[in-house]
Structure formats: structure tokens, C-alpha cells
Amino acid sequence: MAQATPAKPFLLPAAIAATLVLCGLIAWMIESRAVILREGTEIVLQSEPIDPRDLLRGRYVVLGYPSQRIGGPLLDPLRAEIGEGETIDDATVYVTLRQGPDGYHEPVAVSLAEPDEGLFIRARATRVAHDMTWLFLDFGIGRFYTNEHRAPELERRMREGALTEIVVAVAPDGTAQIKALRQAGETIITEPLY
Template identity: 30%
Template structure:
């Protein structure tokens, strides 16, 4: 009896890492085989070191979301303490097709039952707090607001965890130049909020051919 118990424990110990590995693979495999292909535009990105040796950093147009795409309970809230409670809250970015590309339709606090959407988290609360502290009772922007300040009122940055595109070390200079110019299109496979960044290619081609390094 003791030997059988020991054997079960050994088998269980051996099975645990295999189960964990299978769980880790379940999501990307589901996205790969059941996901929907979408195209999203990149924006010019020019940090000091855009090309880090094994990946290129990307900026997407769907990452800069207009404030009016968010729920009213966030846009109209004037209590900063209530707004802070939303920090880190899961959000779901519902997408719609506009021409060749998918763009942001609206941002939801609850998981949608249908449609193509990406998961993210509400980390950039600065815009909402800035509005709460500076907009008047009617939600109007002061007339003396500069263009730079206007971005603080109207744009919210979202991170989709697909801002890095990995390549072989010391390669990808073409991608670096095109990323700086915002001339790349990303083909992304999406399934129930999860995603896989499949490939990048020049917008001028629009034929889905991957960039050659």
C-alpha cells in the first residue's frame, strides 16, 4: 500500500509540470487556430534605442484612444478617489473595421459577449484625473488650453502587450527604420481578447508579405 502511494505521488509530481506547460500553451494555440486576423496601423516611434538587438518596439494607433470611447462613468466622474479605484481594472477594447484596418470602436469595463476585442488594463488614470480636476461643471475644456494640454484631456494610452516584435539578434534594421516612420502594418490574430502578433509588413505593400531581414 505504501509503495502504491509513493508511486502515485511520483506520478503526480511528474505530471504537474506537464499540466502547467499544457495550460501555458492552451491560450496561444487557441488564438493561433481559432483567432481572427486583423490589421492594425503603427505610429511613428522614436525613442533613444528603438532597436534593442532582439526586438523592435512598436507604437499602434489603437493604443492612443479618444476619451469619448470610454464609459460615461469614467469620463464624467469628478471624484478623484473614485477614479483611483479603477486603476488596474481590466478593460476590453472593442474593435471595428474601418477600411483595411481595425480601429477602436469603444472601451468596455465588462467582457463583451461578441465582436473582436483586445484585453488591456486601465493603468493610465492621469487623463481622467486631469479632466476631473480641470474641466468645468459642463465638462468643457478651457479656451486657453494648448495643443499639448489638449492631449492630456482627450487621449488615453493603452498597452496591449504586443509592443515588442522579436527578431534574430543584430537583425531587423529595415523594421527599425519603418517603425520610426510609422510605415508598418501589424497582422494580429485575435481570439476572445487574447492575441498573437503574427507579422509586420510595409503599409505600401498591403499584401501580407512578411518583411525580409
């Protein structure tokens, strides 16, 4: 005679709890991006075009920014901060920005420490010239995903130099999200919150 398998009353509550945790994690990821877009400080960066495709997420426009290449006297304080002969490849840096006369925000300082005040964007040092004369940065806003029909138009506009303004929302910790694409001050595409 076979023995009856005991009931496992904890399975249903455990499955429900796991589902709630996963749903909460996904909601948190979506909401953290939406909070930056909703409440972040808006800045405008000048862009440069590149044209690729992502097999998993579809068409996108790669955005390059002149402010991602920093050189000259702006690097002097950073050189002093890291010390002689040291490198900062793949390190987190903070770029302090100021709005220029043309309306675009430009770097005015770079540091390994988060600034106590002012507007700044957090970046990753992707490449450093061997003699620390140039620093190349990744702001985390290098791709703008759009639908299959809209991407070719955006790419064409960027190649022709017509689309040059990227509105970026920056959170208090320096995290950035693309908020809109503009041409001559006119908004072409606004990124939805959700």
C-alpha cells in the same frame, strides 16, 4: 546494531506525478497561445516604432499602436460607467473595434464590462489623464521577439515608416497575440504556432 531505514515506495510515483504536472502546465501555456493564433479573429493594427532589447529573451521590436491612446467622445460612456472622481488606473478594460476604410481596426467604444457582441480586445489601463481626457492602454502585444539578425532590419523599416501593419489574432475573450508583420499588405514575418 543499526535499524534498517524503511523503504519509501511513494517517492517514485510522486516524482513522476510532479513531472507530469509541470510538463502539462508548460504544454498548456504553449497551446493556449497557439489556439489564439490558429483560431482567433484576425485584425490589423497600425503601429509605431520603439527600439529596445531584453537581456533574457534577446532582441525585440517594441510596437506602439495609435489605438492605445483613446480620448474624446469615446471616453464619455466610460466616464459615466466609473462615476465622478473615480479612477481606473491599472484596470482591465474592453475596447470594441471596427475596421476602418483604410483596413486598420480602430476603437469605437471602451468599457469596463466585456461586450456581449462584436469584436473587442482586452487591455489594461496604464495611465489616465487627471481629468479623464485621455486613456492609455496596454493590449499585451507591445513586443515582437525575433532573432538577432532580423531585428535591426525590422527596426530600420519601422523607423522609416515602411513597416506599419501588425496582424493580430484575437480570442473570443479579447486576448490578443501578434500573428504577423506586414508592409503594404505583404507579409514579412509570420509568427510560428509553436
